Amino acid sequence: MKAKIFIKYKDGILDPQGKVTGNALNSIGVKGIESLSIGKYIEMEFDDITRDEADKIANDSCKKLLVNPNTQTYSYEIIND
């Protein structure tokens, strides 16, 4: 079992990396992108545990360390390998 964790900046938090990358795509002719933000993707593999346990571990990890609630939001999904 695996958790796929996605972390992104809260709306309104400056994301210069996303902005610059969006501008770069625009400058090479990629059209239609209204905005682009760059976040983090974390993958977590588990031993033999239940889905509920995996859910709790992923959520606790985000709250305790992976995410700074001042600037970031997160979401995750638990999937079977």
Place this chain on the structure above:
Amino acid sequence: MTKCAVLVFPGSNCDNDAYFVLKNIFKIEVSFVWHKDSNLDSYHMILIPGGFSYGDYLRTGAIAKFSPIMKEVVSKSKKGIPVIGICNGFQILLECGLLPGALINNKNIKFLSQNVKLEVQDNLSMFTNKLNKGDTLEMPIAHKQGNYIADIDTIRMLKDNNRIAFKYLNNPNGSQLDIAGITNEEGNVLGMMPHPERACDKILGSDDGKLIFQSIIDSRF
């Protein structure tokens, strides 16, 4: 005799500068304290230096807050021991919740290494009592994540309670309200992005940083 702990994390790189300044310019007793230690009983002040603790992995300061020594720093800070976090030290203080808000990428995304001018916002705290409100200090910055942000209520609270210690005169990194350094509610914890320890000798271009260390030392001991 006043004794200061200079914390050392894997990746700290301003620890030697801070040690040198406190020992040779202020003539106080200084020790390096490794992040795995957990006792600061014999120290009268704690300095968390700049650098790249744990390689800045995940977020600046995020891993350092779980070092054994940080529990002790939080505990000592609650007892009124002065704690000053400089640059990465400021980032660590924010991550462990001793100060509010966060530091994100500089507005122009670049690592900035330059001298800046700071304006002293008040001279009431133990870190600024040798200064006057409105004084201008010059010292270096060297950071990529120095852009201070907080929600509106926090910013208002910092302002209303005179907890903004220093502001940039020409905001280099996009910090809200030009904030360069803030204190905690009790006034014994200061976090700042500029490096006063690199401005303690005229030979380095400025010794304005001395006034901050002298304020702490004189107010407490």
